Amino acid sequence: MFSKAFSFQKVFAPARRRLLVLLLAVLMAGFGWGLAPVFAAKDIPAVALSPTESITFTEAQLAKGKKLFNAACAQCHVGGQTYPNPDVSLKLSDLEGATPPRDNVLAIVDYIKNPVTYDGVESLLEYHPNTQLISEYPRLRNLTDEDLKLIAGYILVQAKTIPGWGGTKNESHSDLSAYL
Ligand code: HEC
Known part of the structure; x- marks a missing residue:
């Protein structure tokens, strides 16, 4: 039935090799996905909490900070x-x-x-959105201290990691909408 030249090894060895390669690829992909969050977390830099302490926010905290920033601050x-x-x-x-x-x-x-103004001399309570002037900026009404921390964390991490964050003096407001 089988010719003498037929060899199980010849027929199945390449198939087995292909299967092995496929298995390896699947394993590596799985590993990659599994490790991705670990590496991503490492990419988030610590930022200053105060002049002397630092803090590292989680990805989830920064995602919330971004959402709050986009709702309350991004318009300006x-x-x-x-x-x-x-x-x-x-x-x-x-x-x-x-x-x-x-x-x-x-x-x-x-x-x-x-x-306050940039030189710290005058109050901007009547001018810049703040938690005291809630009637003018209702979006700030429900922000807790924790929310404000997340917004600040988001700002500082962006400032550290996004090239061009802060724009240039002659960039127009609309040029920057892509960051949203
Ligand atoms: C209605 C527009 C507007 C909104 C909304 C707004 N800001 Fe501002 N913000 C300004 C302006 C204008 C200045 C500059 C004030 C000055 O001339 O000193 C400023 C300044 C600042 C500064 C000082 C920056 C520095 O380099 O010293 C911070 C910090 C800041 N804003 C944070 C926020 C955050 C956080 C939010 C959201 C909760 C927010 N702002 C919402 C207009 C806005």
């Missing part, structure tokens, strides 16, 4: 830019240069409760 701060005052943006160098410096979570939370 899309892409970290500040409309209509691009000189006081949400990029790290601008936040650092403020008085007092705003380059940490608690300082940004404080700003949303009690905003």
Whole structure:
């Protein structure tokens, strides 16, 4: 029935090899997916909580911070830019240069409760959205301290990781809508 030349090995060896390669590929893909969140978590940089402490937010916390930021802040701060005052943006160098410096979570939370001018001299309570002037900015009404921390964390992580966050002085507001 079988010719002498027929060899099970010849017929099945390549098939078995293909199966092995396929199995290996599936295993590697599975591993890749399994490890992806671990690597992603490592990519989130720690940010300053205060001038002396730092904090690392989880992916879920940053996702919530982004949602809250988009709802309450993005209309003026899309892409970290500040409309209509691009000189006081949400990029790290601008936040650092403020008085007092705003380059940490608690300082940004404080700003949303009690905003002041860049030189720290005058109150902006009547001008910048804040938790005290809730009638003008109802979106801030339900924000808890925890929410404000998440918004600040989102801003600082963006400022650290997104090139171009904060825009340039002559970039128009609409140019930055892609960041949303
Ligand atoms: C109606 C527009 C508007 C909205 C909404 C708004 N901001 Fe602002 N923001 C501004 C303007 C304008 C300035 C610059 C104020 C100045 O001239 O000092 C500013 C400044 C800031 C600064 C100081 C930046 C620095 O470099 O010192 C921070 C921090 C900030 N905003 C955070 C927020 C956050 C967080 C939200 C949302 C909860 C928000 N802002 C919502 C308009 C807005």
